[in-house]
Amino acid sequence: MRVNHVGEVCAQALYSAQAVTTADPLLKQELLRAAQEETDHLSWTRERLDKLGARPSLLNPLWYSGAFALGLIAGRLGDRWSLGFVQETERQVEAHLDGHLSRLPAGDVASRAVVARMKADEAAHAAWAEEAGGLPLPAPAKALMRAAARVMTTVAHRI
Secondary structure, eight states: OHHHHHHHHHHHHHHHHHHHHOOOHHHHHHHHHHHHHHHHHHHHHHHHHHHHTOOOOTTHHHHHHHHHHHHHHHHHTOHHHHHHHHHHHHHHHHHHHHHHHHHSOTTOHHHHHHHHHHHHHHHHHHHHHHHTTOOOOOHHHHHHHHHHHHHHHHHHHHO
């Protein structure tokens, strides 16, 4: 659950940074709405961490800063690339959450409910980004994103 919490910290940063870079007021509004949904996810995962007797990652300020920087870069590439970044990010997060659901104990109904709801929301964000005109990212960008996510999940699991 700590890894999921870090993911939500990063999602808030990404959406907030991308909202700063767009000149389109409607896109900005949608990015801020998505950031608010990620705030809900952050709250849910923090609650689960507390109930499970676990702590959030000690590196959350670092995760937030790095994700904010990535969001700024994605946003500076233009709205369609920024939306493509949202789309790919959310697809990768959805796959991660799907894997997490398969590993959660069947008896942990509360955690399963949180992860399932988050997965549905992330899928909706990806669909929105595609419908809004997001460009598919090149394969090397997707691979780099997967590698960065592996580093984040491995480190966040421990620290």
